[in-house]
Amino acid sequence: MSTTPQSPTAEEEGGGTRRSSPAPADGLGGRVPSLQPVAAKAAEQGARESAAARVRRRLSSTTASVIAIVIAALWTLPTAGLFISSFRPEQEIKTTGWWTMFTDPQLTLTNYREVLFSSSQGQLASYFVNSFVITVPSTVFVVLLAALAAYALAWVNFPGRDWLFLGIFALQIVPLQMSLVPLLRFFSQGVSIGDVQVLPAWDLPGAFAFTNVWVAHTIFGLPLGIFLLHNFVSQLPHSLFEAARVDGAGHGVLFRRVVLPLIVPALVSLAIFQFLWVWNDLLVALIFAGGDVSTAPLTVRLAELAGTRGNEWQRLTAGAFVSMVVPLIVFFTLQRYFVRGLLAGSVKG
Numbered sequence: 001m002s003t004t005p006q007s008p009t010a011e012e013e014g015g016g017t018r019r020s021s022p023a024p025a026d027g028l029g030g031r032v033p034s035l036q037p038v039a040a041k042a043a044e045q046g047a048r049e050s051a052a053a054r055v056r057r058r059l060s061s062t063t064a065s066v067i068a069i070v071i072a073a074l075w076t077l078p079t080a081g082l083f084i085s086s087f088r089p090e091q092e093i094k095t096t097g098w099w100t101m102f103t104d105p106q107l108t109l110t111n112y113r114e115v116l117f118s119s120s121q122g123q124l125a126s127y128f129v130n131s132f133v134i135t136v137p138s139t140v141f142v143v144l145l146a147a148l149a150a151y152a153l154a155w156v157n158f159p160g161r162d163w164l165f166l167g168i169f170a171l172q173i174v175p176l177q178m179s180l181v182p183l184l185r186f187f188s189q190g191v192s193i194g195d196v197q198v199l200p201a202w203d204l205p206g207a208f209a210f211t212n213v214w215v216a217h218t219i220f221g222l223p224l225g226i227f228l229l230h231n232f233v234s235q236l237p238h239s240l241f242e243a244a245r246v247d248g249a250g251h252g253v254l255f256r257r258v259v260l261p262l263i264v265p266a267l268v269s270l271a272i273f274q275f276l277w278v279w280n281d282l283l284v285a286l287i288f289a290g291g292d293v294s295t296a297p298l299t300v301r302l303a304e305l306a307g308t309r310g311n312e313w314q315r316l317t318a319g320a321f322v323s324m325v326v327p328l329i330v331f332f333t334l335q336r337y338f339v340r341g342l343l344a345g346s347v348k349g
Helices: 036-059 062-085 090-095 098-102 110-117 124-155 161-173 176-189 206-233 238-246 251-262 264-279 283-288 298-305 314-333 335-343
Strands: 191-193 196-199
Touching: 062 098, 062 314, 090 314, 110 124, 110 314, 124 161, 124 206, 124 251, 124 264, 124 298, 124 314, 161 206, 176 206, 176 283, 206 264, 206 283, 238 251, 251 264, 264 314, 264 335, 283 298, 298 314, 314 335
Parallel strands: none
Antiparallel strands: 191 196
């Protein structure tokens, strides 16, 4: 019996039901997928890349570079003048401008010697320790608590979670000065309901006197820290958590082994923000730490360097740069993490 396929009849070719031509097959016998979606996606990506290329070209043009240089020069000029003044003698600072140093250079280290080691005029070296004791724990507390809260608000389902996050976000709007008096009364008088003392006053002696300022800085830094970290943590892929849960991981393991390694740039960015804010703070430190030499930070002493009449401001030029050394070291050491943390969550994909 012949197995030669029969040719289609005229009815099949002309009228009646016409069979559709099969899709072309590849060399392995499979169907070749349609190229239209792929081409559309490639065209869309090309359009995006071309737009990004145009923006990059404009930002790297000669005009943009000149504008950036001018802005950088104007921004740096006052700091450069302050730096030059810190090495000039007292009489020169009070009688001539800092730019005269280029025509009549007179330099001295007397200002730095006075603010660092003079017991009557500066002695900033002892206040450095107080600033570190205040700043480091305040930064650690904020970063740790904000990371835990951000994870809970992003990946733990509980009633009222969204309303709680909204309330934390709204706390950023409250001015810090409005909470100083209630918080100070809480520390000095405690909490009482009628005649019942619920919480005693925080009258802590010695080294524990820093506890008040630690708590104050932590309270003021948490709303922004939780908001920043929540935006980062909430964008982590769901597949990571699903795979970890299949392996039996709980919230503790998820936070330590999945979340923390992925949010290091955001944690470092928050740590830099908090460190700089606490290190340069004067108001909170003056109210909760006081002006005593045993607890006062560097900023409190800097405010006293100018004298009662403000006529000894040549010390401020040196004192300002002494206080800037540590923040600059922290920033330039962690700069690469800082930039990555600022960009975290701004784009997806």
